[in-house]
Amino acid sequence: xxxxxxxxxxxxxxxxxxxxxxxxxxxxxxxxxxxxxxxxxxxxxxxxxxxxxxxxxxxxxxxxxxxxxxxxxxxxxxxxxxxxxxxxxxxxxxxxxxxxxxxxxxxxxxxxxxxxxxxxxxxxxxxxxxxxxxxxxxxxxxxxxxxxxxxxxxxxxxxxxxxxxxxxxxxxxxxxxxxxxxxxxxxxxxxxxxxxxxxxxxxxxxxxxxxxxxxxxxxxxxxxxxxxxxxxxxxxxxxxxxxxxxxxxxxxxxxxxxxxxxxxxxxxxxxxxxxxxxxxxxxxxxxxxxxxxxxxxxxxxxxxxxxxxxxxxxxxxxxxxxxxxxxxxxxxxxxxxxxxxxxxxxxxxxxxxxxxxxxxxxxxxxxxxxxxxxxxxxxxxxx
Ligand SMILES: [Fe+2]
Numbered sequence: 001x002x003x004x005x006x007x008x009x010x011x012x013x014x015x016x017x018x019x020x021x022x023x024x025x026x027x028x029x030x031x032x033x034x035x036x037x038x039x040x041x042x043x044x045x046x047x048x049x050x051x052x053x054x055x056x057x058x059x060x061x062x063x064x065x066x067x068x069x070x071x072x073x074x075x076x077x078x079x080x081x082x083x084x085x086x087x088x089x090x091x092x093x094x095x096x097x098x099x100x101x102x103x104x105x106x107x108x109x110x111x112x113x114x115x116x117x118x119x120x121x122x123x124x125x126x127x128x129x130x131x132x133x134x135x136x137x138x139x140x141x142x143x144x145x146x147x148x149x150x151x152x153x154x155x156x157x158x159x160x161x162x163x164x165x166x167x168x169x170x171x172x173x174x175x176x177x178x179x180x181x182x183x184x185x186x187x188x189x190x191x192x193x194x195x196x197x198x199x200x201x202x203x204x205x206x207x208x209x210x211x212x213x214x215x216x217x218x219x220x221x222x223x224x225x226x227x228x229x230x231x232x233x234x235x236x237x238x239x240x241x242x243x244x245x246x247x248x249x250x251x252x253x254x255x256x257x258x259x260x261x262x263x264x265x266x267x268x269x270x271x272x273x274x275x276x277x278x279x280x281x282x283x284x285x286x287x288x289x290x291x292x293x294x295x296x297x298x299x300x301x302x303x304x305x306x307x308x309x310x311x312x313x314x315x316x317x318x319x320x321x322x323x324x325x326x327x328x329x330x331x332x333x334x335x336x337x338x339x340x341x342x343x344x345x346x347x348x349x350x351x352x353x354x355x356x357x358x359x360x361x362x363x364x365x366x367x368x369x370x371x372x373x374x375x376x377x378x379x380x381x382x383x
Contacts, residue, residue, distance in 0.1 A: 006097055008097045009101075009105075010099060010106045011111070013025075014109070014133055016041075017041025022070055023045075024046050024048060024066065024070055025039060025046065025047045025075060026047075026048050026073065026075070026085070026089075027039075027047055027048070028050060028055065028076045028085050029049075029076050029103070030053075033103075034051075036373075037103065037373065037374045037375060039075065042307055048064075050064065052076060052081035052082075052085060055088060062089055062094065063092070065096075067093050069095060071097060072095060072096040072097070074096055075099040075102055075106075079102040079104075080102075082102060083098040086098040103134070104369055107134040107374075108156055109132065110130040110132055110154070111130070111132075111133055112129070112130050112141075112163060113128070113310075113311040115128065115129055115297065115312050116310060116312070117248070117251070118249070124144060124227075124228060125143060125220070125247075125248060126141075127142050127251060128142075128163070129297065129313065130159075130163070132154055133304075135376050136300050136302060137154060137376055138300060139152040139153050140152065140253055141163060141164060142228070143167050144226055144228035145169070145222015145223065146168065146222050146223075147220040147221065148164045148167065148171050148220075149218070150171055150173075150175075150190060151174075152175070152253075152255065152299050153185065153186040153190050154183055154184075154185075155185070155186040155368060156186065160186065161194070170194065171191070173199070173218060174190050174191040175199050175245060176198075176199070177255025177257075178200065178238060178255050179200060179204075179241065179354055179357045180354075181268045181346065181351075181353055182300075182347075182353065182372075182377065182378055184368050185200070187200060188207055197210040199212050199243075200357075201234065201240075201243045202240065203241065204360075205358055205359060207359030212243075214233065214234040217229045217232075218231075218245075228248060229248070230245050231245070233246055233286060235254065235255070235286055236282055237257060237281075237282045238255065238265065238279065239268070242255055242264075244286075246294075250293055250294045251297055252294050252296055253299075254297065255298070256298070256299050256379075257282060257283075258296055258324075258327075259300060259306075259379055260296060260298060260320065261303075261323070262302065263380050264279070264379065265342075265346075265377075266279045266339055266380065267339070267340075267343045267346070268346055268350060269354075273340070276335060276336040276339040277332060277336060280332045281332075283326075287317070290317055291317070294316070294317040295315070295317075296320055299378075302375075302379050339380060344377070346377060347374070349370075353371055353372075356368075
């Protein structure tokens with residue numbers, strides 16, 4: 001059994017970095033793994049990279065790690081090699097702790113943050129944004145009284161079950177805003193285990209969903225006459241079945257249609273021209289019709305700088321309209337060209353993840369973890 005003082009959870013590491021507490025992060029993964037994906041805090045993290053194998057071959061490398069009394073947090077892929085290095089460092093007098101679970105734990109960790117609502121709505125319902133910090137994925141729990149809706153859950157569904165239980169509610173609906181390409185959805189399984197209805201939009205689905213139509217209102221209520229309407233707004237483009245959800249008066253869960261600082265890439269199904277046209281129409285007809293004070297709550301972000309001071313990733317539609325260049329393009333043909341040129345090759349695993357999320361194939365947990373490594377690449381542009 002590991003001594004707790006010799007280890008630290010990823011949750012605590014992120015808390016420390018967000019709070020600006022001083023520590024050194026020692027990353028002992030191989031160079032390529034390190035280059036591809038790093039721990040990001042809301043403030044810069046001072047990081048030293050010395051691979052585990054270098055420590056094995058040359059244990060005297062410990063002298064390169066400063067022993068100035070600061071905590072040195074050692075991280076690797078899964079938490080095993082880093083434990084070895086942390087032991088070596090402690091023997092050399094360094095205040096070292098192992099980061100439990102390593103980058104895998106970082107990739108799975110969900111940070112719940114409550115979205116502040118207007119006074120007239122805050123007594124009636126709650127919106128929680130569950131930020132998967134390691135991947136830049138956002139899922140949501142919406143609660144009104146004893147009923148809850150979960151949107152875009154990741155595959156660790158136990159986290160959502162426990163979270164909703166702690167809120168004193170039960171899950172009545174699970175939505176996926178679209179067939180995700182970057183992560184495996186926990187939606188169908190969470191709905192099945194909770195006895196909730198499940199919806200995701202798409203023509204190629206191989207699994208049963210409870211259909212919802214454009215403009216429909218899903219109502220949550222409790223016994224004390226509080227109610228909440230969630231309106232379905234179909235927003236094709238990122239995928240043909242992409243669906244947004246307007247929660248209460250002005251909080252729009254947009255999936256990958258529109259982000260705080262960009263828009264979703266329309267090429268992940270291999271139909272970039274057709275889907276770009278859909279996206280253009282969605283942005284100029286559906287989204288354009290909404291008022292400036294609508295709060296956009298997306299499914300992803302590209303950079304930690306998009307996390308606001310209150311910890312929430314959100315933006316006012318009016319500001320996003322002004323700041324995102326793709327939203328200022330006024331011709332469909334030009335938009336299609338910009339989309340075609342803005343895109344990079346998606347990771348190879350995305351096609352496999354899409355097949356899982358369509359219900360067309362299955363995957364074991366270990367393989368799924370491997371496929372999901374790294375940050376999302378769902379945006380069409382990075383500013
Ligand atoms: Fe997506």
